[in-house]
Each structure stands twice: as C-alpha cells, then as structure tokens.
Amino acid sequence: MKIDRRCFLSLVIGGAVGTTLTPVPWKLTDDIAIWSQNWPWTPVPEDGPSKFVKSVCTQCPAGCGITVRTIGDRAIKIEGQPDHPVNNGSLCPRAISATQHLYGPSRIQGPMKRAGERGQGKWEKISWDEAIKTVTEKLAELRTRGKPHTVACISDTDKNGSSYLLDRFLQAYGSPNFIRTPSSADAQELALYLSCGRQGTMGYDFKNADFILSFGSALMDGCNAAGQMMSAFGEMDKKSRLVQIEARLSDTAAKAAQWVPAKPGSETVLALGLGHVIVRDGLYNKAFIDDHGFAFEDWQDDAGNTHPGYRSLVQDHSPDKVAKVTGLSEKVIESLARSFARARRPVAVSGLGSAAPDSLDQALAVFALNALAGNFQKPGGVFLIDEPDYLSWTEMKIDKTASAGNQQPRVDGAGSERFSHTRYLPNRLPEAINSAKGDSPVQALLVAGGNPLYTLADTQAAKKAFEKIPFIVSFSTFMDETAEQADLLLPHPHFLESYQDVPTPHGMSETVISLARPVVKPQYDTRPTADVVIQIAKNLGGFIENAFPWKNYEDFLQKSLSDQWKTLETQGFWSDSKSRDISLDEIFRTSSQRFEFFPMSKFAAMNGNGDAGVEKIELPGDIAKMPLVLVPYTSMRISDGAVANTPFMTKTLDANVLLENDVFVEINPKTASEYGLSQGDKATVKTRAGQAEVRVNLFEGIMPGLVAMPAGLGRTGFSDYIAGKGANVYSLVAPAVDPASGLNAAWGARAAIAKA
Amino acid sequence: MSTQSDNQTAAAGNRSSGWVVFVFFMIGLVASIISGWVAFPKLLYSTKQQPIDFNHQVHLEQMGGQCNACHFFREDGSFSGSPTLEECKSCHMYPMSGNENEQKFIDEYVNQDKEVPWLIYAEQPPCVFFSHAAHVKGADMQCATCHGDIGHSTSLREYQENRLTGYSRDIWGKSMLRLGEAEHGRHQKMNDCAECHLKETGSKGDCFQCHK
Numbered sequence: 001m002k003i004d005r006r007c008f009l010s011l012v013i014g015g016a017v018g019t020t021l022t023p024v025p026w027k028l029t030d031d032i033a034i035w036s037q038n039w040p041w042t043p044v045p046e047d048g049p050s051k052f053v054k055s056v057c058t059q060c061p062a063g064c065g066i067t068v069r070t071i072g073d074r075a076i077k078i079e080g081q082p083d084h085p086v087n088n089g090s091l092c093p094r095a096i097s098a099t100q101h102l103y104g105p106s107r108i109q110g111p112m113k114r115a116g117e118r119g120q121g122k123w124e125k126i127s128w129d130e131a132i133k134t135v136t137e138k139l140a141e142l143r144t145r146g147k148p149h150t151v152a153c154i155s156d157t158d159k160n161g162s163s164y165l166l167d168r169f170l171q172a173y174g175s176p177n178f179i180r181t182p183s184s185a186d187a188q189e190l191a192l193y194l195s196c197g198r199q200g201t202m203g204y205d206f207k208n209a210d211f212i213l214s215f216g217s218a219l220m221d222g223c224n225a226a227g228q229m230m231s232a233f234g235e236m237d238k239k240s241r242l243v244q245i246e247a248r249l250s251d252t253a254a255k256a257a258q259w260v261p262a263k264p265g266s267e268t269v270l271a272l273g274l275g276h277v278i279v280r281d282g283l284y285n286k287a288f289i290d291d292h293g294f295a296f297e298d299w300q301d302d303a304g305n306t307h308p309g310y311r312s313l314v315q316d317h318s319p320d321k322v323a324k325v326t327g328l329s330e331k332v333i334e335s336l337a338r339s340f341a342r343a344r345r346p347v348a349v350s351g352l353g354s355a356a357p358d359s360l361d362q363a364l365a366v367f368a369l370n371a372l373a374g375n376f377q378k379p380g381g382v383f384l385i386d387e388p389d390y391l392s393w394t395e396m397k398i399d400k401t402a403s404a405g406n407q408q409p410r411v412d413g414a415g416s417e418r419f420s421h422t423r424y425l426p427n428r429l430p431e432a433i434n435s436a437k438g439d440s441p442v443q444a445l446l447v448a449g450g451n452p453l454y455t456l457a458d459t460q461a462a463k464k465a466f467e468k469i470p471f472i473v474s475f476s477t478f479m480d481e482t483a484e485q486a487d488l489l490l491p492h493p494h495f496l497e498s499y500q501d502v503p504t505p506h507g508m509s510e511t512v513i514s515l516a517r518p519v520v521k522p523q524y525d526t527r528p529t530a531d532v533v534i535q536i537a538k539n540l541g542g543f544i545e546n547a548f549p550w551k552n553y554e555d556f557l558q559k560s561l562s563d564q565w566k567t568l569e570t571q572g573f574w575s576d577s578k579s580r581d582i583s584l585d586e587i588f589r590t591s592s593q594r595f596e597f598f599p600m601s602k603f604a605a606m607n608g609n610g611d612a613g614v615e616k617i618e619l620p621g622d623i624a625k626m627p628l629v630l631v632p633y634t635s636m637r638i639s640d641g642a643v644a645n646t647p648f649m650t651k652t653l654d655a656n657v658l659l660e661n662d663v664f665v666e667i668n669p670k671t672a673s674e675y676g677l678s679q680g681d682k683a684t685v686k687t688r689a690g691q692a693e694v695r696v697n698l699f700e701g702i703m704p705g706l707v708a709m710p711a712g713l714g715r716t717g718f719s720d721y722i723a724g725k726g727a728n729v730y731s732l733v734a735p736a737v738d739p740a741s742g743l744n745a746a747w748g749a750r751a752a753i754a755k756a
Numbered sequence: 757m758s759t760q761s762d763n764q765t766a767a768a769g770n771r772s773s774g775w776v777v778f779v780f781f782m783i784g785l786v787a788s789i790i791s792g793w794v795a796f797p798k799l800l801y802s803t804k805q806q807p808i809d810f811n812h813q814v815h816l817e818q819m820g821g822q823c824n825a826c827h828f829f830r831e832d833g834s835f836s837g838s839p840t841l842e843e844c845k846s847c848h849m850y851p852m853s854g855n856e857n858e859q860k861f862i863d864e865y866v867n868q869d870k871e872v873p874w875l876i877y878a879e880q881p882p883c884v885f886f887s888h889a890a891h892v893k894g895a896d897m898q899c900a901t902c903h904g905d906i907g908h909s910t911s912l913r914e915y916q917e918n919r920l921t922g923y924s925r926d927i928w929g930k931s932m933l934r935l936g937e938a939e940h941g942r943h944q945k946m947n948d949c950a951e952c953h954l955k956e957t958g959s960k961g962d963c964f965q966c967h968k
Binding site: 002003007012013014015017019021023027028031032034035038044045 | 773776777778780781782783784785786787788789791792793796797800830832834836881882883918920921922923928932933
C-alpha cells in the first residue's frame with residue numbers, strides 16, 4: 001500500500017463532502033452573520049426605561065418646542081412638542097437630527113489655546129482656570145490702558161439672558177460694542193420701532209388670517225418660520241389664501257394659493273403700488289387711519305413746513321409704472337391690491353426667515369399695508385410683541401473708565417448720527433476694521449454665539465478684518481469657521497446639555513418664553529458662556545464684579561424668571577396672551593401715539609438729510625460684465641445659519657441640489673441656453689466678492705436672468721463629514737448698504753456664469 | 757503508440773491503488789460527519805448555570821399568578837424584561853424563607869448592591885426590534901406561547917451559550933438542523949417569527965417591521 005498525495009487529497013475531499021452533510025457550514029454561516037453584528041464598533045441602541053424631557057431647540061431663532069426621549073443618560077430621539085404654542089408638534093429636520101451634532105465629531109471638547117498660526121488647526125488643551133485667566137488678563141490690560149471700548153462682542157441674539165449678561169458685562173467693563181449677527185429680522189425690528197415706537201417683534205396671527213400676502217418671506221422654506229407655519233397651516237381655514245411674491249418657485253410659493261413672480265428687489269415698489277390702488281379706490285380702513293394713523297395725509301412739522309404723507313408718496317406708483325419695475329401685469333397688481341383690501345383678516349409679511357435681507361423701506365412699505373387694512377391687535381391680524389421684560393434689570397453702577405468707554409462711538413457706526421436708530425451694523429464691522437489706519441479699532445473680540453466668518457456677507461472681507469484683531473475668543477460649541485480663526489476656545493455646551501431661555505420668536509403673535517435645559521450630562525469639558533462671563537467679571541473685581549451678583553447662569557435665570565421658572569421647568573414654555581389684549585389706543589408708542597406712515601420721511605425732514613425713501617437697493621457691480629444676479633435661497637433641508645447641517649440632513653438633499661461635493665445653482669433653461677449650459681454642467685459663478693465652482697440645475701421655476709443658490713453649504717469647519725460640500729453663497733454676496741439704515745440689504749449679487 | 761502505453765503502466769506502478777484512495781476518502785467522510793454531528797455542537801455551545809437558581813412557580817403563586825407582577829410594561833409601553841435588583845429588593849431586602857438560593861441572592865447581590873447577571877434565554881440581537889406590547893397587548897397572546905410554560909418551572913434549566921454569537925441556543929433551537937416541531941420558547945429565529953406571522957396574519961411581514 002502506497003500512501004501519497006492522492007490519498008491525502010481524497011481524505012480532504014471526503015472530509016469536505018462529509019462536512020456538507022453536517023450542520024457545520026449552514027450553522028456557522030448563520031452564526032458568523034450574527035457574530036459580525038457584535039463587533040464593538042457597531043452602534044447599539046440603549047435599552048431601558050425611556051424618559052421624555054420637554055425643551056426647546058436653539059439651533060435657529062424659530063424657538064420650536066421639542067420633546068427629547070432619553071434612555072439613561074443618552075438622548076435617543078427628538079420630536080416636536082405637542083401643544084407648544086410655536087410649533088405644536090411639528091419640527092424641521094434640523095431639530096430632529098440635533099443629536100447627531102450632540103454626539104458628533106464637530107464638538108470642541110474643552111478649553112484650548114492656539115498652538116500654531118491662526119487657522120492652522122493646531123490647538124493645545126488648557127484648563128478652564130487658565131483659559132479664564134488669559135481672558136481676564138487681556139481685558140484688564142486693555143482697561144488699564146484706557147481702551148475698554150476696543151473690546152467687542154458678537155452674539156447671534158440680543159434677546160435671551162445669556163446675551164443680556166454679555167451686554168451688561170460690556171457696559172460694566174466700558175465698551176459700547178455689543179454686536180448682533182445679521183438676520184432678516186434687523187430691518188423688521190427697525191421698521192416696527194420707527195412706525196410703532198416699540199422695541200420688539202411683529203407678530204402675525206397666521207392661523208386666523210384669511211389672506212396672507214408674503215413678500216418673499218421664507219414661510220415654508222428654511223427653518224426660521226417653518227415650525228410656526230407648519231403648525232398654523234394645519235389649523236388654518238381651507239378658504240384662507242397665501243399669496244407668495246417671489247422670483248423663485250420656493251416651497252412656500254409651491255404651497256401658496258397664488259405665486260406672483262415679481263422681479264427680485266422690486267418688492268418695495270410693488271408694496272407701494274398696492275398701496276396706490278388701495279388709496280386710489282378708497283379701500284383702506286378709514287376709521288383706523290383717522291383714529292390711529294399719522295402722516296397718511298400731508299402733514300406739517302412744528303416749524304410749519306409741509307411734508308408729503310403716504311397718500312402723496314404712493315401717488316406716483318400707479319400700476320402701469322409699478323408693472324414696468326416689477327415685471328407683473330397691471331391686472332395682477334390691481335387684483336392683488338383689491339384681494340388684500342377686501343379680505344376680512346389680511347396680513348402682509350416681509351422678511352420672515354428669508355435668506356436675503358430686506359431694506360428698511362421694504363419692511364416699512366409692506367408693514368404699512370397692514371395699517372391700510374387697519375388689522376392691528378385683532379384676530380387674524382398683526383400683534384406687536386415687546387422685548388422680553390423678564391430679565392432682571394437690576395441697577396448697576398459703573399466706574400469712570402467704563403463710563404468713558406461707553407461714550408465712545410460704536411465701531412460699527414450703529415447709533416451714530418447717520419444711523420441713529422439702528423442698533424447693530426454687523427456688516428459694517430469688517431469695513432470699519434479694514435479701513436482703519438494703524439491699530440485695529442477692535443483689540444479683543446468675544447464671539448459668543450453666531451458664526452460671523454460664515455454668515456457675514458462677503459466672508460473674505462470679514463476674514464481679512466479678523467486677521468487684524470489681535471485677540472479673538474470663540475465660545476462656540478462646534479469647531480465652526482469662526483472658531484477656526486480664534487486664539488482661544490471656551491466651548492459652550494450643546495443646547496441639550498445646558499440651560500437657555502428662548503424669548504418670543506419672530507412672527508409669533510403672543511408672548512412665549514421657552515426653556516432649553518440639560519437633557520443629558522455634558523459630553524465634554526464645556527461651560528456655559530454666561531457662567532464664564534460671570535467668572536471673568538468676578539476676576540476683574542470692583543464695579544464689574546458688583547454688577548454680577550449671581551452664582552451662575554442658572555441662578556440668574558431662576559431669579560429673573562422667578563414667577564415663570566416653575567412653569568418653565570414643568571411645561572418647557574410659558575406663554576401669555578396679555579399682549580394681544582392691548583387696545584389700539586395704547587399700542588403705538590411713537591411721539592404721535594399713532595401708527596406712523598413713512599417715518600423715514602419724517603426723520604429725513606427733521607434732520608434735513610437722507611432721502612425720503614429708497615425704493616430699490618442697487619446692487620454694486622458692472623452690469624455689462626456681470627449680467628446675471630445671484631440670489632440666495634433657504635431650504636428646510638439645509639441649515640443656513642451659524643451651525644452647519646447635520647450629516648443626516650445633507651443626506652436628504654436631492655441630487656440636483658448637491659451631488660457629492662458639488663452644489664447646483666438653479667437657472668432658467670432660457671438663460672442657460674444663452675450661456676450654452678445644460679443640466680448637470682459644471683460652471684463657475686463669479687461675483688465681485690468671489691467665485692465658486694458649481695453645477696447647473698435647469699429649473700423652470702426660477703426667473704430668467706437669475707442664478708439661485710442654496711444658503712448653508714460650503715462649510716470649512718465642523719468635521720470631515722460636513723466640510724467641503726458645495727460653496728458658501730454668503731461669501732459671494734457683498735453687502736449693499738441700505739442708506740436709510742446702514743444695514744446690509746443686498747438681495748443678491750451681480751454675477752457672471754461660465755461653463756467650466 | 758507503445759511508448760504511450762509504457763508510460764501509463766509506469767505511472768500506475770508509482771501511484772497508490774484505487775481502493776486505498778477510496779479508504780482515505782471514506783475516512784475523511786466519516787470523520788467529518790462524526791465531528792460535525794457530535795463534536796461541533798459541543799464545541800459551539802458552552803454550558804452555563806444561571807447565577808441564582810430561580811423558582812418561577814413559587815413566585816408565580818406568591819404574586820397572584822400574574823407574570824406581569826415582575827415582567828411588566830413600563831408607562832411608555834416598553835417592556836421591562838427581567839426585573840432589576842431594585843424591583844427584586846422591594847420584597848427581598850431581607851430573607852423571606854429559609855431557601856438557600858434566596859440567601860445566596862441576598863448575600864451576593866442585595867447586600868453588595870449588584871445587578872444579577874441573568875442569562876436571558878430569549879435575548880435577540882440589537883438589530884431586532886421586537887415589541888412585547890404589540891404581541892401581548894395588541895394580539896392578546898399568552899407569555900407561554902413564545903416562552904413556554906416557564907412560569908410553572910421550579911428550577912432554571914442550564915443555559916447553552918453560542919461561543920461565536922453569545923446568544924442562547926434557544927434561539928436556533930435544540931436540533932442542529934432545526935427539524936421537528938418547534939418547542940415553545942426554544943425556536944426564535946427569524947423564520948419562526950415569519951412562520952407564525954404567516955399563519956396568524958396572512959403575511960410573513962416586511963423587513964422593516966423588525967429590522968429598523
């Protein structure tokens with residue numbers, strides 16, 4: 001018997017055949033499949049009893065109530081809070097996916113100081129004591145040198161407790177430079193103040209209105225107004241009509257009963273044209289205007305000079321003239337005006353949540369339509385909501401240094417003689433720094449909320465300005481575009497880890513305060529910005545320390561919200577409809593105690609400078625070289641503000657919005673054919689501020705001559721999962737100064753497009 | 757021609773004969789069959805004892821014959837599964853009987869404030885979403901339909917753990933080929949779910965119903 005290779009092979013073959021006759025291969029295949037699911041890096045959902053915590057999403061100014069389901073110390077799912085007065089259970093994808101940011105890699109995990117060059121991304125971990133000491137020493141030094149006014153603070157809001165404490169800190173320290181990041185609300189708030197004499201927000205009772213005339217407001221796009229609109233739409237009478245005036249078939253326009261594509265930038269003229277028809281045909285509310293209107297007719301000032309009133313101002317806005325500017329037919333203008341005036345409960349709304357800011361005159365002209373209808377302080381109309389009064393306005397004493405510093409002019413020019421009523425001019429900050437001779441007028445910048453190096457118009461100019469500021473502190477939760485350029489990072493906890501009060505959002509027609517609260521324990525070594533500010537104040541000592549008699553932010557909130565705190569703790573929000581009951585006799589706090597039509601003309605007359613009205617903001621740039629206009633738009637699926645998309649949101653984008661790393665711009669097929677562009681083509685969009693590589697999406701719903709680009713993409717910060725997708729439209733749109741307010745009112749940017 | 761024939765003969769002389777090859781084949785065949793049927797199951801499963809030998813029968817009598825006295829639905833509708841130490845402690849803070857298992861439980865777990873590491877016979881992988889509420893409350897099913905008459909057992913049977921997956925042998929079932937009638941609570945693979953669903957609802961169900 002010879003044993004050789006063949007015997008061995010047959011043994012193996014016999015073994016293999018035999019194995020197939022046993023359970024081994026079949027059972028092992030199944031077991032290996034299950035074993036592969038047990039690998040330690042596979043995420044496994046928590047198991048255990050669930051808790052539901054009521055809170056509020058602070059990622060955008062909408063203030064939607066949320067319910068967070070937690071298991072143990074893990075936030076599992078975020079849903080809309082039923083019965084919350086803002087969103088009543090509805091919620092946008094950004095809030096729903098917020099846990100991805102909470103646990104994601106974009107977080108700043110503890111205090112750090114810059115180790116390399118600015119923007120190099122090299123950081124050194126430091127302790128909180130050291131971080132706070134560094135800031136304190138820098139601020140103390142500037143104060144000793146008599147330069148407290150060279151400290152500036154940028155925040156995304158001036159309405160909540162945290163921003164109040166920052167502002168208070170600057171006042172006690174001696175700087176007038178508290179700056180709020182720009183938003184579409186800026187012009188609205190100013191218009192409200194000028195026409196009604198109130199600092200606060202315009203509230204619209206969308207639920208009960210029977211005719212909503214929206215001048216490009218992003219009611220159903222973006223997330224700034226979406227929560228309240230989704231909720232209102234669910235409860236609205238089916239006969240109610242929404243009319244959307246916008247050059248692009250947005251989601252709001254698609255949802256509207258009527259879409260009126262007027263040329264962008266012509267909204268002011270259109271609003272005045274509608275006013276013309278309403279006045280001409282006597283369709284305005286005479287009783288309201290007689291009892292509560294001022295400057296509707298021509299009026300005389302104390303010196304006896306006559307000034308034109310609203311009737312005179314709209315006189316030369318006849319439908320034929322307006323038709324030429326807006327591109328609409330006279331018939332449409334006439335019928336819009338009549339439908340609005342004849343509706344029982346009409347509201348006209350502008351600027352709510354839109355990506356491009358309104359001019360002050362647009363805000364005033366649209367707001368004036370509500371006064372023509374006389375629909376103030378009644379169901380289905382406009383309600384005026386005051387700024388929150390719950391913040392503890394405890395008196396404080398300041399020293400001489402602070403007093404001298406506070407009297408210095410603001411670096412952004414707000415409140416100056418030229419822009420006396422504008423509170424903040426963030427878009428003028430880069431220019432003020434870049435054009436300054438010698439040292440930067442800002443020696444230390446505290447960025448507490450907001451992400452100016454992403455959201456400011458013309459981000460390149462902003463970046464250049466930031467390079468001149470010797471000391472930048474970022475309080476950001478995430479490694480955003482501004483934090484990347486900072487010297488010191490003092491991370492604020494995520495909104496699911498900390499307390500934050502959220503006062504009445506824009507557009508809400510009743511007072512609502514919501515409370516974000518710690519849903520889970522902090523994941524990282526973070527501290528609430530307000531706690532850090534209180535600590536810095538204590539370290540600086542003297543009057544500054546005395547201005548902060550609170551242990552920490554929670555202590556401040558509890559004391560400020562004394563009566564409401566319990567309700568907020570249990571219910572998550574506190575609402576009050578008292579403001580709805582204020583009578584028309586008491587609502588207007590202007591010097592005339594009435595609604596003032598075209599207050600700008602009044603101020604212009606009184607000051608003897610400025611124009612009575614700026615009907616159209618002209619975009620800078622050469623029309624011959626840049627024949628198209630780039631307009632930004634918002635989408636509910638792209639976060640257009642300070643905080644970037646979650647990767648989940650990016651996943652929801654269609655392949656004609658974002659394909660891999662290319663963003664699509666919408667172009668009308670007509671315009672595209674003029675430039676030889678077809679669907680999916682790569683192209684370069686150029687503006688004065690910069691250029692971007694894009695792809696082309698042919699869209700019948702965009703007006704010829706325009707290039708529409710979504711706001712919110714093209715991030716460089718956050719994480720590899722978020723950065724590098726598309727381009728940032730804000731970086732392409734240079735600011736266009738509204739001469740009436742000083743605010744940026746660039747509704748687009750002149751642009752050229754060429755096939756790449 | 758002749759050269760070729762010579763070569764073949766020479767080759768045959770150098771090779772093992774056909775029957776030797778066959779014998780080796782059979783050795784391989786038989787050895788693998790035996791090891792596959794006898795050794796493999798022993799290798800695949802390790803046998804473990806529960807940390808405490810729990811008497812369901814006694815507890816069921818004491819708790820009024822209701823499984824849900826200990827295995828209850830939480831307020832949010834989710835199922836609590838095995839009781840936690842906290843729940844056991846509500847009765848067993850101190851010994852209630854002279855039973856040695858109870859004494860062991862109190863000494864080793866209650867006094868040391870340690871959760872009992874129960875071995876769960878019906879534990880499913882995390883990729884499986886199973887709702888007790890849908891079955892017990894929605895379809896009005898009895899616990900015993902899936903878990904067997906465990907409520908009347910006086911002792912916990914041994915736990916056979918799959919060394920590869922870490923789950924109980926009960927999921928696959930005792931028979932390696934999954935033959936024969938499914939014993940209650942001893943067959944809980946996906947096909948078993950589907951089979952019952954087909955019988956009871958007319959459909960095996962969709963992937964996403966359980967794999968969320």
